[in-house]
Amino acid sequence: MRISFFLKRAVLNFLRNKYNNFSSIVNVAVVSFFSILILFVIENAIEFVDRLVSENSAVIVLKDSATLEDIKGVEEIVSKQKGIERYRYISPTHAYEELKNAFGLSAEVADLKPERLLPPLFELKFSRYMEREDFERLKMQLSQNIAFQEMRVNLDLIILSFKFKEYSIYFKGIIIFIVCISSFYILSNTIGLNLNNNRREEIELIELLGGDSLDIKIPYIVEGIIVVSIGFLLGLFIAFGCFITVLPYISKMLHFGVFSFTPVVVKSIDVVFVYLVLVISGFFGVVKFINRFIEGLYEEGN
Amino acid sequence: MIRAFHIYKYYQKGQVALVDINLRIEKGDFLFITGPSGAGKTTLLKLIYLREFPSSGQLLIEDKNVLHLKRKELEELRRHIGVVFQDFKLIPYLTVYENVALPLYINKEPEYRVRQRVFSALDYVGLVHKTSKFPLQLSGGEQQRIGIARAIVRNPTLLVADEPTGNLDYERAIEIMDMLLDMNTRGATVIVATHNLEIIKRYNKNTVYLKEGRIEER
Ligand SMILES: Nc1ncnc2c1ncn2[C@@H]1O[C@H](COP(=O)(O)OP(=O)(O)OP(=O)(O)O)[C@@H](O)[C@H]1O
Numbered sequence: 001m002r003i004s005f006f007l008k009r010a011v012l013n014f015l016r017n018k019y020n021n022f023s024s025i026v027n028v029a030v031v032s033f034f035s036i037l038i039l040f041v042i043e044n045a046i047e048f049v050d051r052l053v054s055e056n057s058a059v060i061v062l063k064d065s066a067t068l069e070d071i072k073g074v075e076e077i078v079s080k081q082k083g084i085e086r087y088r089y090i091s092p093t094h095a096y097e098e099l100k101n102a103f104g105l106s107a108e109v110a111d112l113k114p115e116r117l118l119p120p121l122f123e124l125k126f127s128r129y130m131e132r133e134d135f136e137r138l139k140m141q142l143s144q145n146i147a148f149q150e151m152r153v154n155l156d157l158i159i160l161s162f163k164f165k166e167y168s169i170y171f172k173g174i175i176i177f178i179v180c181i182s183s184f185y186i187l188s189n190t191i192g193l194n195l196n197n198n199r200r201e202e203i204e205l206i207e208l209l210g211g212d213s214l215d216i217k218i219p220y221i222v223e224g225i226i227v228v229s230i231g232f233l234l235g236l237f238i239a240f241g242c243f244i245t246v247l248p249y250i251s252k253m254l255h256f257g258v259f260s261f262t263p264v265v266v267k268s269i270d271v272v273f274v275y276l277v278l279v280i281s282g283f284f285g286v287v288k289f290i291n292r293f294i295e296g297l298y299e300e301g302n
Numbered sequence: 303m304i305r306a307f308h309i310y311k312y313y314q315k316g317q318v319a320l321v322d323i324n325l326r327i328e329k330g331d332f333l334f335i336t337g338p339s340g341a342g343k344t345t346l347l348k349l350i351y352l353r354e355f356p357s358s359g360q361l362l363i364e365d366k367n368v369l370h371l372k373r374k375e376l377e378e379l380r381r382h383i384g385v386v387f388q389d390f391k392l393i394p395y396l397t398v399y400e401n402v403a404l405p406l407y408i409n410k411e412p413e414y415r416v417r418q419r420v421f422s423a424l425d426y427v428g429l430v431h432k433t434s435k436f437p438l439q440l441s442g443g444e445q446q447r448i449g450i451a452r453a454i455v456r457n458p459t460l461l462v463a464d465e466p467t468g469n470l471d472y473e474r475a476i477e478i479m480d481m482l483l484d485m486n487t488r489g490a491t492v493i494v495a496t497h498n499l500e501i502i503k504r505y506n507k508n509t510v511y512l513k514e515g516r517i518e519e520r
């Protein structure tokens with residue numbers, strides 16, 4: 001079969017050049033390993049900050065003068081808002097009861113009305129999926145409500161989490177860029193090194209027999225994919241080996257009474273993405289090199 | 303079939319290989335090209351089998367100007383040409399069978415056709431029993447015959463052979479030449495470059511004499 005013939009040529013060529021290919025495999029493995037490692041760090045940094053944010057609750061303080069109607073209005077805003085995991089309304093009476101229970105306050109003694117003591121409150125718990133827009137919208141809508149007085153929240157932490165999420169995209173972009181460039185050059189170099197005289201003759205022969213560009217390139221492309229795949233699996237294997245040994249220690253380190261953090265392993269979709277980027281840019285590396293080579297075939301004479 | 307008008311070929315660094323070549327080769331012709339070493343025989347064949355292109359002048363092959371071919375047309379035209387190379391150009395890690403099958407795979411022939419054609423070509427050159435050997439396990443003469451099998455496996459309309467009898471003894475050379483002649487009687491246009499004058503005398507065919515890149519009249 002034509003296809004099996006291509007594959008056979010690719011595999012045989014791969015084996016014939018195993019020393020060059022081995023060093024390329026190691027290069028690909030190193031690139032894959034570090035990409036996955038950096039993804040791991042980014043992923044967990046986001047996760048960590050998110051956890052901190054979601055552990056933290058916000059309090060919406062309403063004006064003393066808030067009517068029942070106003071409170072309903074605020075509840076409406078809060079209940080419809082994305083990024084809020086749960087909320088509860090704490091009426092002055094309720095808060096007063098709680099205080100009383102906690103500190104043994106006696107209203108009779110102080111002769112205080114609960115409304116005077118405490119404003120009506122909403123307690124919110126943000127979900128970790130809250131986006132910056134959700135947060136801004138919430139602030140905006142609240143500020144338009146006449147009963148709204150202030151929102152008490154650890155703003156630094158929330159802003160930090162938004163920043164992190166935003167920057168993580170750039171970081172991922174940089175990783176992808178590095179993966180692209182390295183795969184492109186690693187493979188175009190491999191093929192370059194592998195183009196010893198035998199293979200130059202082989203390409204020339206297939207040209208002269210009227211082979212089209214696929215006839216010439218497929219074995220090299222397949223060979224490139226073999227190199228990338230083995231290198232990637234190797235990098236992945238080592239990376240996951242590291243995770244498995246290191247994760248329990250990190251978990252233990254970040255385990256406190258109130259707050260504990262278990263690191264997450266890199267998302268499989270990201271791993272697949274790294275692989276695809278390796279394959280695709282490797283593909284272009286091979287194609288570019290062979291194209292240059294074929295052009296060179298006819299330049300020498302003119 | 304082939305028309306050459308005032309062809310010049312310069313290699314890099316101004317090396318002049320062919321000077322003002324005019325040729326007219328008809329369909330079904332058998333032509334020898336001869337001349338001393340460095341006269342430009344291989345260069346002329348390379349122009350004909352589309353490995354090189356003229357530096358100036360016009361070359362028509364199957365009525366197509368080789369300087370104006372699109373990539374697809376070039377591939378198509380090359381598939382009509384069988385080439386026997388001076389240095390065989392067999393792929394060392396493929397078996398004899400696969401080496402001969404290569405042009406058919408390139409033509410995208412179905413597997414059963416490939417089998418049939420490869421076996422009949424190997425039968426023609428008398429090497430069916432070597433199908434699963436590798437080129438380096440064969441003698442020079444046998445390698446040359448594999449080269450011929452690969453050149454004829456697609457039934458080319460034009461068969462070009464560069465020193466096909468290069469380092470063979472006279473008897474082996476005659477065997478090879480007889481095959482090329484037989485292909486000619488079956489309809490292929492055949493062009494053979496050789497500096498073996500004995501052979502040229504024996505076959506008594508049209509001959510082009512090259513010297514220092516020019517055609518010499520005799
Ligand atoms: N790729 C090349 N680059 C530069 N010069 C070349 C190249 N190929 C051939 N030449 C030069 O062109 C001239 C003709 O060479 P060619 O190979 O056509 O001769 P030939 O008649 O086939 O010789 P031989 O009988 O030794 O095979 C020679 O002077 C040679 O040095």
Ligand SMILES: [Mg+2]
Pocket residue numbers: 343344345388464
């Ligand atoms: Mg020559």
